[in-house]
Amino acid sequence: MIEHELLFLGLLKEGPKHGYEIKRLIEEELVPFIGLKIKSIYYPLKKMEKLGLIKKDVGREGKWPEKFVYSLTPKGDKIFDHLITESFLSIQRPYFNIDLSLYFLQYVDQDIAKKQLRGRIIFLRRIKGELKAIKSKIPSSKPHLHIIMEHDLDLVEAEIKSIDRLREVLR
Numbered sequence: 001m002i003e004h005e006l007l008f009l010g011l012l013k014e015g016p017k018h019g020y021e022i023k024r025l026i027e028e029e030l031v032p033f034i035g036l037k038i039k040s041i042y043y044p045l046k047k048m049e050k051l052g053l054i055k056k057d058v059g060r061e062g063k064w065p066e067k068f069v070y071s072l073t074p075k076g077d078k079i080f081d082h083l084i085t086e087s088f089l090s091i092q093r094p095y096f097n098i099d100l101s102l103y104f105l106q107y108v109d110q111d112i113a114k115k116q117l118r119g120r121i122i123f124l125r126r127i128k129g130e131l132k133a134i135k136s137k138i139p140s141s142k143p144h145l146h147i148i149m150e151h152d153l154d155l156v157e158a159e160i161k162s163i164d165r166l167r168e169v170l171r
Helices: 002-013 019-030 042-050 074-089 098-103 110-136 143-169
Strands: 054-059 067-072
Touching: 002 019, 002 042, 002 054, 002 067, 002 074, 019 042, 019 067, 042 054, 067 074, 110 143
Parallel strands: none
Antiparallel strands: 054 067
C-alpha cells in the first residue's frame, strides 16, 4: 500500500483533483512508467481519507452532477515527504520469472533452452523498441519521465546482456 499512498499523495501534491482526473492521470500518463496495478482508485482514497491524509470535498460545476474533489491535508503532505524520501533508499532484490527456470536449467534440453532464450532476446528487443518509442513521444517539459524511461531502458539492456552471456555458456 505504501506505493499506492505515494502515488495518490504525489498526484494530490500538485493540487486538488476529482476522482476521474486522478484515474485519467494514472491510466494515461503513469501506467507506462510505473509497475503498479490500480484496480480501483476509490478504495485507497477512502482509506487515506480515514487516516486523515487527504480530505474530500463535494464540488459542482454548473448543471453537472456533484463530484468529489480530493486534496492533501498537512498530515498527508508530511507523510508524502516521508514516503518519497524512504523510497529512494528502498531496495528490493529484483525477481525475474526466468530465475526459477534457470535454477532448474540442468533438467532442460540445451537446444530447447537456447531456442527459448533466443525468443526471450527477441521479446526484450521488442520491449526496448517500444520503450524508445514511448520515450520519443515524451514532451521535453517532463524530464522526470525521460529519467524513468532511461532507467527502464538500462534494465532491459542489462537483461539482454545477461541472457546473451547465458546463451554463450550453453553453446
